[in-house]
Amino acid sequence: SYVLTQPPSVSVAPGQTARITCGGNNIGSKSVHWYQQKPGQAPVLVVYDDIDRPSGIPERFSGSNSGKMATLTISRVEAGDEADYYCQVWDSSSALFGGGTKLTVL
Amino acid sequence: EVQLVESGGGSVQPGGSLRLSCAASGFTFRSYAMSWVRQAPGKGLEWVSAISGSGGYTYYGDSVKGRFTVSRDNSKNTLYLQINSLRAEDTAVYYCAKDRVPVPATAFGSWGQGTLVTISS
Numbered sequence: 046s047y048v049l050t051q052p053p054s055v056s057v058a059p060g061q062t063a064r065i066t067c068g069g070n071n072i073g074s075k076s077v078h079w080y081q082q083k084p085g086q087a088p089v090l091v092v093y094d095d096i097d098r099p100s101g102i103p104e105r106f107s108g109s110n111s112g113k114m115a116t117l118t119i120s121r122v123e124a125g126d127e128a129d130y131y132c133q134v135w136d137s138s139s140a141l142f143g144g145g146t147k148l149t150v151l
Numbered sequence: 152e153v154q155l156v157e158s159g160g161g162s163v164q165p166g167g168s169l170r171l172s173c174a175a176s177g178f179t180f181r182s183y184a185m186s187w188v189r190q191a192p193g194k195g196l197e198w199v200s201a202i203s204g205s206g207g208y209t210y211y212g213d214s215v216k217g218r219f220t221v222s223r224d225n226s227k228n229t230l231y232l233q234i235n236s237l238r239a240e241d242t243a244v245y246y247c248a249k250d251r252v253p254v255p256a257t258a259f260g261s262w263g264q265g266t267l268v269t270i271s272s
Contacts, residue, residue, distance in 0.1 A: 078258035093258035131196050138210050140198035
């Protein structure tokens with residue numbers, strides 16, 4: 046079965062750029078979606094279809110996807126960006142999530 | 152504004168059953184696929200099940216196939232999840248989530264606040 050691999054944690058200082066990766070076999074051929082989840086809250090979609098942002102999501106959030114890796118990039122990181130981030134794809138009529146990455150803002 | 156409100160969670164003994172509901176508003180319910188996603192305490196997200204906008208197509212994760220049944224009543228704008236033969240590992244917050252198209256294939260653009268299901272003897 047298809048597996049999505051994310052690093053458990055990423056740390057970044059305020060104002061810097063955070064990059065969260067999502068690896069999968071030929072993931073570049075799939076549409077990748079990214080969610081932000083803060084403690085005690087439901088997930089929020091931040092990037093869909095590799096590169097698009099829902100309305101209300103800051104331009105600081107961007108995505109890319111090629112080959113075996115998709116990446117969520119958060120520019121000019123703020124304290125409020127500290128959260129868990131999950132990538133997601135569809136494979137064989139099943140939705141799959143990566144294991145999640147905890148973003149810590151130092 | 153899209154609103155999804157789950158209900159029906161609670162504490163159940165192993166082997167028991169529950170029916171979860173998700174009341175939807177703010178959009179044309181029948182035009183969108185819906186999914187259930189769960190999250191065990193301290194763990195990541197796990198997709199459970201999906202249903203097409205018409206209700207004619209259903210999909211399940213391997214861990215729940217044969218025990219869970221997803222359905223919807225488009226006249227009541229409500230999504231359901233019947234969960235049977237509950238196990239300790241089914242303990243989780245269950246979220247309903249709205250797809251962006253009529254078939255389960257894209258991102259989950261909106262989520263409910265979740266309902267907690269606890270399996271305990």
